[in-house]
Amino acid sequence: MENSNNSQQQRPGLWATVNERYPGSMITKNDFIPLAKLKKPLAESRLTFISTAGVQPKNSMPFDTVHPIGDYTFRRVPSYSKPKDLEIHQLKYPTVGAKRDLNVIFPIERLQELAKEKIIGELAPNFFSFIGYNMDAQKLEETLAEDIAEAVNAEGSDVALLAPA
Amino acid sequence: MALDYLKKATAEGDAEKLIRYVRLHFGDGNEAAGRKEIDKAWIESLKLLLDVPETDRKFILKTLAEKDAATLAHLFFHLHFYFVKRSGEWIHDGEL
Numbered sequence: 001m002e003n004s005n006n007s008q009q010q011r012p013g014l015w016a017t018v019n020e021r022y023p024g025s026m027i028t029k030n031d032f033i034p035l036a037k038l039k040k041p042l043a044e045s046r047l048t049f050i051s052t053a054g055v056q057p058k059n060s061m062p063f064d065t066v067h068p069i070g071d072y073t074f075r076r077v078p079s080y081s082k083p084k085d086l087e088i089h090q091l092k093y094p095t096v097g098a099k100r101d102l103n104v105i106f107p108i109e110r111l112q113e114l115a116k117e118k119i120i121g122e123l124a125p126n127f128f129s130f131i132g133y134n135m136d137a138q139k140l141e142e143t144l145a146e147d148i149a150e151a152v153n154a155e156g157s158d159v160a161l162l163a164p165a
Numbered sequence: 166m167a168l169d170y171l172k173k174a175t176a177e178g179d180a181e182k183l184i185r186y187v188r189l190h191f192g193d194g195n196e197a198a199g200r201k202e203i204d205k206a207w208i209e210s211l212k213l214l215l216d217v218p219e220t221d222r223k224f225i226l227k228t229l230a231e232k233d234a235a236t237l238a239h240l241f242f243h244l245h246f247y248f249v250k251r252s253g254e255w256i257h258d259g260e261l
Contacts, residue, residue: 065261066242068190069168091246091257092193136168 038159041121045158047111048124049079050148052132053098053165054090055106057081063089063131070134072144076151079123081108092133093165105165124155132165191245193256202249202256209248 038045054063056075064071077086083102088095098105108127114120128148134140152160174182185196192199214220229237246261 062261066246067239068187068242087260089260091261095260135171138168 040158042159043118044121046122046124046156047115047120047159047161048152048155048157049106049108049111049127049161049163050152051106051127051129051163051165053093053105053129053163054088054131055086055102055129056089058085058087065089065091065131065133069136070140071131072134072136072139074128074130074144074148074151076126077106077108077129079108079125079127080112083108090131090133090165092131107163111161121158124152124157126151126155128152191249198256203245205252205254206245206248209252210244 054065055077056063057077060075063073063075086102086106086108088098088102088105093105095105103109106127106129111120111123115123128151130144130148134144171183171186173179174186188196188199188203190199191202228240232240243261249255250257250261
């Protein structure tokens with residue numbers, strides 16, 4: 001395996017001082033919502049995938065990577081898409097590895113394989129993607145997160161796999 | 166929250182806090198790098214005009230006259246990243 005600390009890591013130590021660099025961006029929440037328990041085995045469940053990787057179908061409206069306050073929209077990514085049909089619009093993480101193999105950040109082919117092998121019951125029609133750079137945590141929670149939750153529920157998913165980029 | 170921090174700085178006229186944020190934003194957390202990124206965008210723009218090429222001033226003036234300030238501000242951020250990327254010295258490696 002290639003050493004991840006090679007010269008391709010362009011921003012070493014990025015997170016070490018995040019609260020100093022972006023005051024107030026690290027949020028502490030006092031209310032706690034426990035994770036939901038599986039109601040049926042994974043092999044019988046419909047799974048969706050939610051990612052902050054900024055992955056989107058080619059020719060869809062690019063995520064707004066330049067807006068100083070962030071982009072509060074999401075894109076549906078058909079769960080049986082091929083990586084060649086997808087692209088990344090995101091400036092806040094190095095994408096060198098993901099451009100070589102999208103699965104390292106957005107494991108769509110791995111999930112397709114797990115569904116084919118029946119380790120996962122089935123994939124929901126769509127996965128969901130947005131960009132992680134959002135300066136307004138309240139708007140993120142009250143609009144984007146709610147919009148995605150509604151879209152996930154509408155497709156009858158039993159399990160949501162969440163992966164930050 | 167971070168946005169509250171910026172709004173408070175704006176209300177208090179605290180330009181230092183705001184410019185620090187802008188530099189951190191453009192420099193991905195490195196204030197000095199952000200300042201260099203801003204300079205880079207201006208230098209790239211300047212280089213393109215040195216030979217005084219014909220430009221579409223009608224488009225520029227029409228855009229400035231017809232578009233609201235928020236849209237122009239958004240365009241300003243787009244232009245910053247466009248020129249930095251065009252310079253070939255791109256600290257980001259993603260797509261706009």
